[in-house]
Amino acid sequence: MKIEKKQLISLIILSCFVFASADTVQAFSFKKNKNNSKIERTTKIKTAKYNKIETEQPPYTNDIHSVFTLNACIENAIKYNPSIRASMFNEEVYKSKIGQAWANYFPVISAGLDLSRSGNNYTGGGPAGVAMSQYMTMGYIPTVSADMMLFDFGKTKATADMAKRLYEATKEDTKENINIIIYNIKSTYYNVLFAQAQVHVYEDTVADFQLQLDQAWGFYRYGTKPKIDVVTAEYNLGKAKLNLVKAKNILDVAKVQLSKIMGMPEYTNYELSDELTLNLFDITEENALKTAFDVRPELVAAKKTADAAKMNLRATRREFTPNLGIYGSYRSGIGSDYNLQSAQIGAGLSYNALNILRVKKQIDEARAQYNRATAQYEDVKHDVYFKVKKTYMELETDREAIVIAKLALDQAKEQYRQVTGRYKAGVGTAIELKDGENTYLNARLDFYNAMLNYNNTAASLEREIGLPIKQKDEKVINISEEDL
Numbered sequence: 001m002k003i004e005k006k007q008l009i010s011l012i013i014l015s016c017f018v019f020a021s022a023d024t025v026q027a028f029s030f031k032k033n034k035n036n037s038k039i040e041r042t043t044k045i046k047t048a049k050y051n052k053i054e055t056e057q058p059p060y061t062n063d064i065h066s067v068f069t070l071n072a073c074i075e076n077a078i079k080y081n082p083s084i085r086a087s088m089f090n091e092e093v094y095k096s097k098i099g100q101a102w103a104n105y106f107p108v109i110s111a112g113l114d115l116s117r118s119g120n121n122y123t124g125g126g127p128a129g130v131a132m133s134q135y136m137t138m139g140y141i142p143t144v145s146a147d148m149m150l151f152d153f154g155k156t157k158a159t160a161d162m163a164k165r166l167y168e169a170t171k172e173d174t175k176e177n178i179n180i181i182i183y184n185i186k187s188t189y190y191n192v193l194f195a196q197a198q199v200h201v202y203e204d205t206v207a208d209f210q211l212q213l214d215q216a217w218g219f220y221r222y223g224t225k226p227k228i229d230v231v232t233a234e235y236n237l238g239k240a241k242l243n244l245v246k247a248k249n250i251l252d253v254a255k256v257q258l259s260k261i262m263g264m265p266e267y268t269n270y271e272l273s274d275e276l277t278l279n280l281f282d283i284t285e286e287n288a289l290k291t292a293f294d295v296r297p298e299l300v301a302a303k304k305t306a307d308a309a310k311m312n313l314r315a316t317r318r319e320f321t322p323n324l325g326i327y328g329s330y331r332s333g334i335g336s337d338y339n340l341q342s343a344q345i346g347a348g349l350s351y352n353a354l355n356i357l358r359v360k361k362q363i364d365e366a367r368a369q370y371n372r373a374t375a376q377y378e379d380v381k382h383d384v385y386f387k388v389k390k391t392y393m394e395l396e397t398d399r400e401a402i403v404i405a406k407l408a409l410d411q412a413k414e415q416y417r418q419v420t421g422r423y424k425a426g427v428g429t430a431i432e433l434k435d436g437e438n439t440y441l442n443a444r445l446d447f448y449n450a451m452l453n454y455n456n457t458a459a460s461l462e463r464e465i466g467l468p469i470k471q472k473d474e475k476v477i478n479i480s481e482e483d484l
Helices: 005-029 035-056 072-080 084-105 157-223 227-264 285-295 297-320 356-424 430-465
Strands: 065-066 108-125 131-151 270-272 279-281 323-332 342-352 471-475
Touching: 035 285, 065 072, 065 356, 072 157, 072 227, 084 131, 157 297, 157 356, 157 430, 227 430, 285 297, 285 356, 285 430, 297 356, 297 430, 323 471, 356 430
Parallel strands: 065 270
Antiparallel strands: 108 131, 131 323, 279 471, 323 342
């Protein structure tokens, strides 16, 4: 097919539009620096990571027995918890909005095809002046045109900056979501350990009450104790067995909850390798507050949102400025008497349906949104300050509570040893024995509960700060197997 000179010119113009727009978008999308190649590699890695996360499934089935540490549970949650994947894909949604904003500098290409058939009616040439109709022409006109904006006095840049701040805010939201998931893992993990300790306590209680029942029967057979002691021992044993059943049910529910947070709710064939720890944390209240103000994802996200509102105000104010752009088009008519060819290119300033009153009100709205976002940032900052300070004080209180609970446990253990010896010697009563056993049981549960509260409060402080807390080698108290 033969290409006319004007057709060649129009193709060159359209190519210039495309290549110029590509260079413009690249220039505005990334600042020229030495890290461009690193950015591209990072983007490819993140894309591969998202594709992997989208298809990766937990490898665990109930046919496989596992032993999980706390860190293993956290790693499973980060890999398989669907809320984290949702947050990461939400980042991609807002990341795409940055490119959508810079797309204003990409050419707008239009194409069309007009088909037409025309003719003239005339009288003459027929017998007795009969009207004759004859169509003279028929053809089509393909048209292609392109418009590209060169500069809009910062409107697009401000919109892209706003989209970038919102994207950065969603990244912080993902960090905050991971922060909350880690806290939930730790809290539930400690609850499972506490439930296991409860089961252990009630198993010991059942064994003790079984022994007491055997002793009561022996004393009753020899006539040294009344039958009421046997009835009391049977009642105590039955109640202890009921408490053991309830404790096992609490343990099963806690494990199901832990499995759910890890992102594999159907997997329960595992056990935990750790026990409740009592390490001190190497952090002061001042450092906790400073760290939270610097890295707490919720606070950083609120700051990014306020910055985005500021960029939106800037973009709205620039709606009063015109747009500088270039345009070009090409038309070619083909058919009988349609040998039409035309091409044009030009540049100019333009306003896009400027409504001064509407723009003024949009500026007022954007200013109010910015003021609201700034106030919300201050509110989050105050909330972080209060929660960090409150949780830090609770951690100190829980540490002291462990020491007190340990003293009460030692006293209850000694009391139980004495009443058990008195009953074996035939001096004590069943009521004394029952009271001593219940006191020792409650003291053990209170001590485990104090350790649970301490670890949960420490996890809560890490959540409020936004980072893990370094632990000291020093222990709150030293605990041996005999203590429990």
